[in-house]
Amino acid sequence: MMVVVVSSAPPRLRGRLAAWLVEVRAGVYVGTYSACRRQMIREQVLGGIEAGDAVMVWKALTDQGNDFRTAGANRRPPVDFDGLKLVSFLAERSK
Numbered sequence: 001m002m003v004v005v006v007s008s009a010p011p012r013l014r015g016r017l018a019a020w021l022v023e024v025r026a027g028v029y030v031g032t033y034s035a036c037r038r039q040m041i042r043e044q045v046l047g048g049i050e051a052g053d054a055v056m057v058w059k060a061l062t063d064q065g066n067d068f069r070t071a072g073a074n075r076r077p078p079v080d081f082d083g084l085k086l087v088s089f090l091a092e093r094s095k
Contacts (some may be wrong), residue, residue: 002038002043002058004029013048017041046071 004017006027014027020041021029035043038058045054053072063084070078079088084092 006054008052
């Protein structure tokens with residue numbers, strides 16, 4: 001199973017994701033694909049995210065049972081902590 005969550009994504013990317021995955025909520029897409037097809041979808045997200053951000057989560061043979069990657073401007077980057085993938089939270093930049 002694979003889940004893609006996008007925020008502030010352009011309509012073109014949202015339409016492409018909706019062609020491959022089921023949109024269960026606004027910006028939340030779910031589907032089941034092979035690693036090869038998942039990589040193709042990831043490349044589409046990377047190429048079309050523009051100023052938005054995305055996270056892609058899928059079932060994997062890890063201690064956590066899943067793996068994930070992010071794309072775009074994101075305040076929650078993944079961090080490896082002794083083999084576990086955790087999420088760091090960056091403070092908002094003051095203007």
